[in-house]
Amino acid sequence: MSSQSASGSGKVAKSSSSKLSTAKTEIEFRVALIVLVMVALIPAIVSNPYWLGVLIVSMYFAILAGAWNLLAGYTGQFSLAPATFAMIGAYSTGLLGTYFGVPPLLGILAAILVAGLIGLVLGRIVLRLKGPYLALTTLSFAEILRLIAANSINITRGDLGLGVPGLFNSRIGWYYVFLGVLAVLLIALYALLRSKAGLFLQAIRDDEVAAARSGVDVVFWKTAAFALSAAASGFAGALYAHFAELVTPELGLIGQTGLIVSMTVIGGIGTLVGPIVGAFLVYVLSEWLRDVGGYQLVVFALLVIIFARFFRDGLWGIARFFMRRARST
Amino acid sequence: MSLLSVRGIVKRYGGLTAVDSVTFEVAPGELVGLIGPNGSGKTTLLNILSGHADPNAGEILLDGKSCHGLKPEQLAHRGVMRMFQLTRVFRRMNVVDNLLVAGRAQGLGAAAAAAQANALIEELRLGVVRDLDAGQLSGGQMKLLEFGVCFMVPPRIALLDEPFAAVHPTMKEIMGAFIRSRHESGQTFILVSHDMPVVVELCHRAICMNAGGVIADAPTRDVLSNTRVIEAYLGGHAA
Numbered sequence: 001m002s003s004q005s006a007s008g009s010g011k012v013a014k015s016s017s018s019k020l021s022t023a024k025t026e027i028e029f030r031v032a033l034i035v036l037v038m039v040a041l042i043p044a045i046v047s048n049p050y051w052l053g054v055l056i057v058s059m060y061f062a063i064l065a066g067a068w069n070l071l072a073g074y075t076g077q078f079s080l081a082p083a084t085f086a087m088i089g090a091y092s093t094g095l096l097g098t099y100f101g102v103p104p105l106l107g108i109l110a111a112i113l114v115a116g117l118i119g120l121v122l123g124r125i126v127l128r129l130k131g132p133y134l135a136l137t138t139l140s141f142a143e144i145l146r147l148i149a150a151n152s153i154n155i156t157r158g159d160l161g162l163g164v165p166g167l168f169n170s171r172i173g174w175y176y177v178f179l180g181v182l183a184v185l186l187i188a189l190y191a192l193l194r195s196k197a198g199l200f201l202q203a204i205r206d207d208e209v210a211a212a213r214s215g216v217d218v219v220f221w222k223t224a225a226f227a228l229s230a231a232a233s234g235f236a237g238a239l240y241a242h243f244a245e246l247v248t249p250e251l252g253l254i255g256q257t258g259l260i261v262s263m264t265v266i267g268g269i270g271t272l273v274g275p276i277v278g279a280f281l282v283y284v285l286s287e288w289l290r291d292v293g294g295y296q297l298v299v300f301a302l303l304v305i306i307f308a309r310f311f312r313d314g315l316w317g318i319a320r321f322f323m324r325r326a327r328s329t
Numbered sequence: 330m331s332l333l334s335v336r337g338i339v340k341r342y343g344g345l346t347a348v349d350s351v352t353f354e355v356a357p358g359e360l361v362g363l364i365g366p367n368g369s370g371k372t373t374l375l376n377i378l379s380g381h382a383d384p385n386a387g388e389i390l391l392d393g394k395s396c397h398g399l400k401p402e403q404l405a406h407r408g409v410m411r412m413f414q415l416t417r418v419f420r421r422m423n424v425v426d427n428l429l430v431a432g433r434a435q436g437l438g439a440a441a442a443a444a445q446a447n448a449l450i451e452e453l454r455l456g457v458v459r460d461l462d463a464g465q466l467s468g469g470q471m472k473l474l475e476f477g478v479c480f481m482v483p484p485r486i487a488l489l490d491e492p493f494a495a496v497h498p499t500m501k502e503i504m505g506a507f508i509r510s511r512h513e514s515g516q517t518f519i520l521v522s523h524d525m526p527v528v529v530e531l532c533h534r535a536i537c538m539n540a541g542g543v544i545a546d547a548p549t550r551d552v553l554s555n556t557r558v559i560e561a562y563l564g565g566h567a568a
Binding site: 015016017018019020021196199200202203205206207209210211212213214215216217218270 | 419429
C-alpha cells in the first residue's frame with residue numbers, strides 16, 4: 001500500500017464517509033450549531049411570551065422536520081405521515097396519563113417507544129413501495145389514524161381535545177427544553193451520518209438495487225430509518241402535548257405535514273442545517289402572515305414549487321453557492 | 330469441487346421461458362465468457378445468480394452450499410458481486426463514498442475500506458474524479474466505478490454484465506488489464522459481453538445461450554466456430 005493511501009485512510013478512519021462528504025457534513029453541523037447558539041441567545045432580547053411561544057413551536061417543527069429529513073432527505077422515503085407520528089406521541093403520553101396515571105416523563109418515554117414501534121410496522125408494510133405509491137399509502141395511514149383519534153370521542157374526547165398535565169409553568173424553561181431536544185437530535189443525526197449507517201441510508205436513497213448488490217441490508221436500514229424518524233417525531237409530539245397541555249387530532253392534519261415538508265424543502269432537504277433554518281423561517285413567517293388566513297399555505301406551497309424546481313438544495317444550497325463564489329473571488 | 334454449480338435453472342415470465350434448463354459448472358479461478366444474441370437470457374441468468382430474480386426451477390450451489398432464496402445482499406456477503414448492464418451507482422454520492430458503501434457493508438473497518446477504495450481509485454485511474462458525485466461522471470467513468478465496487482472486497486465470483494459496452498478504448502483497456510491481473514491471482518469471473526475479440530482474449534471458456542438455453546459450452550475458440558452459435562448470432566441457417 002502506498003504511503004499516500006495509507007495516510008488518507010488514517011484520516012478517514014474517524015468517519016465512515018470520504019473526507020469530502022465528512023467535511024461537508026462537518027460544515028453543515030457547525031452552521032447548525034451556530035444557528036442553535038443564536039436561538040439560545042434570543043430570550044436575552046425577546047421576552048414577549050407570545051413570540052417565545054412562536055419560537056418554541058418553531059423548534060417543535062424543527063425537530064419534526066429533522067426527523068422527516070432523515071427519512072425523506074437521507075433515505076429517500078417520501079412519507080407523508082410525520083405529523084401523524086407527532087400526534088401518536090402526543091396521544092400516547094396523554095392517554096397513559098389520563099387513564100393509567102402514568103407520570104409525564106414516563107409518558108414521554110412511552111410515546112417515543114409507541115411511535116417508534118408503529119413507525120417500524122409502517123416501515124415494514126411500505127417496504128416495497130416507492131414514489132407516489134409510498135406517499136399515498138402513508139397519507140392514507142395518516143388520515144385513518146387522525147380520523148380514529150377524532151371519532152373515538154369516548155376515549156380521546158375527539159376535537160374537544162384531551163387535557164394533558166404540564167411539566168412546569170415557565171415559558172423560558174420550555175424554550176430551553178425544546179432547544180435541548182433539538183440539539184440532541186442534531187448531534188444524533190450528525191453522528192449517524194458519520195457512521196456507516198449514514199453511508200448505507202444515502203446509498204438506499206440513491207439506488208436500492210445497487211445498495212443491495214453492495215451488501216447493504218436494505219430491508220433493515222429502511223425499517224430502521226422509519227422507526228427512528230417516527231420515534232423522534234413521537235418525542236416532539238409528546239413534548240408538545242405537555243407544553244400545550246392539550247392534545248387534539250389537529251396535530252395530525254395533513255396541513256401540519258405540509259408545513260414540515262415546506263420547512264425541509266425550503267431550508268434544504270438532505271442537509272443538517274436546512275430543516276432547522278426552514279422551520280424557523282416558515283413558522284415565524286406563517287405567524288406574520290396569520291392575518292391573510294388560509295393564504296399562508298398557498299404562499300408556502302408556491303415557495304416549495306419554486307425551491308423544488310429551481311433551488312433543489314434549498315436556502316442552504318443558495319448560501320453554499322454564495323460562499324463558494326466569495327471564496328473563489 | 331466446483332465453485333459455482335448451476336443446475337437446471339428455469340425462469341418463466343408468463344408464457345415466455347427466458348432461461349430454460351440451464352446447467353453448467355464454474356471451477357475456482359475460471360474466467361468464463363457468457364455470450365449469446367440479445368434476448369438469449371444472459372442477463373436474466375445473471376439476475377438469478379445474483380439474487381435479483383428467483384428461478385421457477387433448478388438450484389444454484391456456491392462452494393457446495395445452496396443459494397436458494399438468498400437476497401442480493403446475502404449473496405454479496407457470500408462473495409457474489411454483480412456489475413449491471415445498465416450502470417448502477419449512487420449518483421449523489423462521490424466516487425470514494427460509492428466504493429466505501431460496498432466495503433463497509435461487507436464488513437471492512439473504516440480504515441481498511443478507505444485504504445482499499447484509495448487503491449482501487451489508483452488502479453482504475455479514477456483519481457481525477459474521486460471527489461465528484463457519481464452522477465457527474467461520464468458513462469465510461471461510471472462503468473469503471475461500478476466495476477471497482479465489485480472488487481472492494483475480493484469476491485468469490487464476479488458477475489460482469491457487459492462491462493465494455495459503450496466504453497472508451499482506454500477505459501476498456503484499464504478494465505481488461507484489471508481482469509487479467511485478478512484472474513492470474515485466482516479470481517473467478519463470469520463475463521457477459523458482445524465484444525468477441527475481448528471474450529476471445531480474456532476467456533478460455535465460453536458458454537453460449539440462445540432462446541434461454543445453453544447451445545455451446547467449450548473452449549472459446551471452439552464455441553465461436555460452432556455452427557449453432559453462428560446460426561444463433563446471424564439468424565437462420567448461416568452456416
